[in-house]
Amino acid sequence: MSDGTPTDRTELRREPQLGVHDPEVIRSIIDGALICHLGLTDTDGHPLVIPTIHARVDDQLYVHGSAASRTLRRMATGIEVCCTITHVDGIVLARSAFWSSMNYRSVMVFGRARPVTDPDEIDLALDAIVEHIAPGRSAEVRRPTRKELQATKVLALTIDEASAKVRTGDPNDDPADLASDVWAGVVPITTQFGAPIATSGLDPAVPIPVSVRRMLAPRQS
Amino acid sequence: MSDGTPTDRTELRREPQLGVHDPEVIRSIIDGALICHLGLTDTDGHPLVIPTIHARVDDQLYVHGSAASRTLRRMATGIEVCCTITHVDGIVLARSAFWSSMNYRSVMVFGRARPVTDPDEIDLALDAIVEHIAPGRSAEVRRPTRKELQATKVLALTIDEASAKVRTGDPNDDPADLASDVWAGVVPITTQFGAPIATSGLDPAVPIPVSVRRMLAPRQS
Numbered sequence: 001m002s003d004g005t006p007t008d009r010t011e012l013r014r015e016p017q018l019g020v021h022d023p024e025v026i027r028s029i030i031d032g033a034l035i036c037h038l039g040l041t042d043t044d045g046h047p048l049v050i051p052t053i054h055a056r057v058d059d060q061l062y063v064h065g066s067a068a069s070r071t072l073r074r075m076a077t078g079i080e081v082c083c084t085i086t087h088v089d090g091i092v093l094a095r096s097a098f099w100s101s102m103n104y105r106s107v108m109v110f111g112r113a114r115p116v117t118d119p120d121e122i123d124l125a126l127d128a129i130v131e132h133i134a135p136g137r138s139a140e141v142r143r144p145t146r147k148e149l150q151a152t153k154v155l156a157l158t159i160d161e162a163s164a165k166v167r168t169g170d171p172n173d174d175p176a177d178l179a180s181d182v183w184a185g186v187v188p189i190t191t192q193f194g195a196p197i198a199t200s201g202l203d204p205a206v207p208i209p210v211s212v213r214r215m216l217a218p219r220q221s
Numbered sequence: 222m223s224d225g226t227p228t229d230r231t232e233l234r235r236e237p238q239l240g241v242h243d244p245e246v247i248r249s250i251i252d253g254a255l256i257c258h259l260g261l262t263d264t265d266g267h268p269l270v271i272p273t274i275h276a277r278v279d280d281q282l283y284v285h286g287s288a289a290s291r292t293l294r295r296m297a298t299g300i301e302v303c304c305t306i307t308h309v310d311g312i313v314l315a316r317s318a319f320w321s322s323m324n325y326r327s328v329m330v331f332g333r334a335r336p337v338t339d340p341d342e343i344d345l346a347l348d349a350i351v352e353h354i355a356p357g358r359s360a361e362v363r364r365p366t367r368k369e370l371q372a373t374k375v376l377a378l379t380i381d382e383a384s385a386k387v388r389t390g391d392p393n394d395d396p397a398d399l400a401s402d403v404w405a406g407v408v409p410i411t412t413q414f415g416a417p418i419a420t421s422g423l424d425p426a427v428p429i430p431v432s433v434r435r436m437l438a439p440r441q442s
Contacts (some may be wrong), residue, residue, distance in 0.1 A: 039270035049260035049305035086271035194409035
């Protein structure tokens with residue numbers, strides 16, 4: 001994991017006061033998000049942004065997908081990628097359009113993806129991806145078969161060049177607007193899990209497992 | 222707006238059954254999301270993925286930012302960008318790790334960003350961005366001054382090369398797993414707006430405006 005020293009890419013030129021290089025904050029933003037947006041440059045030179053599930057183990061950020069995926073195969077060649085993770089925490093309503101904003105926490109991780117080939121690390125990564133979404137689930141489900149593992153590609157990105165940007169709190173109104181009679185403030189945003197819907201045909205005697213009951217407990221982000 | 226005919230970039234090679242080229246679906250996914258993730262290739266060739274607020278007017282997707290932003294200035298030179306918008310609608314828990322998934326709706330829009338320079342179109346775009354988040358808000362707030370407009374850059378991306386990918390419903394379990402006693406189903410995910418928090422020092426006599434009361438009404442996505 002990075003010690004937090006900004007590089008040329010992770011140093012914020014715009015709004016440097018929102019920049020965070022604390023590894024603890026970076027980890028919590030990564031871990032609290034359901035998905036990331038992975039950016040790469042395609043063979044013909046155009047950028048591509050792919051939403052995908054991720055999981056972190058120590059300083060490794062894992063993603064996975066079909067071994068037949070053209071995009072994953074391209075990333076596995078070691079091209080540069082940018083993984084961005086964003087939580088939108090609130091709408092910031094200022095007294096003016098210009099100063100209106102959002103409260104958010106975002107992380108950008110830069111680097112070259114590494115194809116994971118060691119069977120133990122593949123197991124670790126795939127379990128981490130299941131656990132990332134539903135802690136405890138990996139012990140409840142059937143484990144991957146050899147054929148399923150062959151159909152799956154896992155990539156790792158080392159979190160050593162990363163930065164976070166965090167905005168919290170009230171709008172920064174122009175002092176000249178403070179006397180106006182326009183309401184200003186923040187509308188908080190949260191992500192909620194709803195009541196689980198059993199798949200059609202599920203034996204009604206099968207109880208809702210611990211992993212799902214845990215998901216329904218209030219979430220931090 | 223695209224008539225929906227896939228191009229080489231928007232035709233799904235993986236899981237083509239999830240591909241949607243219906244312009245109506247693409248528009249609803251764009252309009253229902255608070256933010257997008259904009260991908261571009263930086264001057265030194267590495268990919269960059271930026272989370273930002275967007276708004277759509279007809280077939281134009283608008284984003285904005287500081288006129289001093291290096292990234293926005295780079296996009297304004299007409300380089301290729303990829304704008305990805307993703308809603309995570311549910312966790313799909315299969316009886317096996319392999320078939321576990323997510324329900325989601327995502328859109329990718331490809332093209333070259335155009336710097337918006339016409340003052341009327343800048344007004345239209347900035348109003349649309351405010352309205353995208355809080356319908357009715359643009360009429361409540363102080364409008365941008367000439368100086369604020371000079372500090373703001375607006376870019377437009379024509380939605381003519383776009384595709385959506387939508388997954389809904391139950392897990393697709395392996396038929397061999399259907400007899401297992403593992404719970405399977407979907408945990409729905411929704412985004413909720415919480416009670417508005419007035420900015421510190423706001424005159425308590427200022428009522429919560431119509432735009433904020435509208436935001437608190439249940440949201441579709």
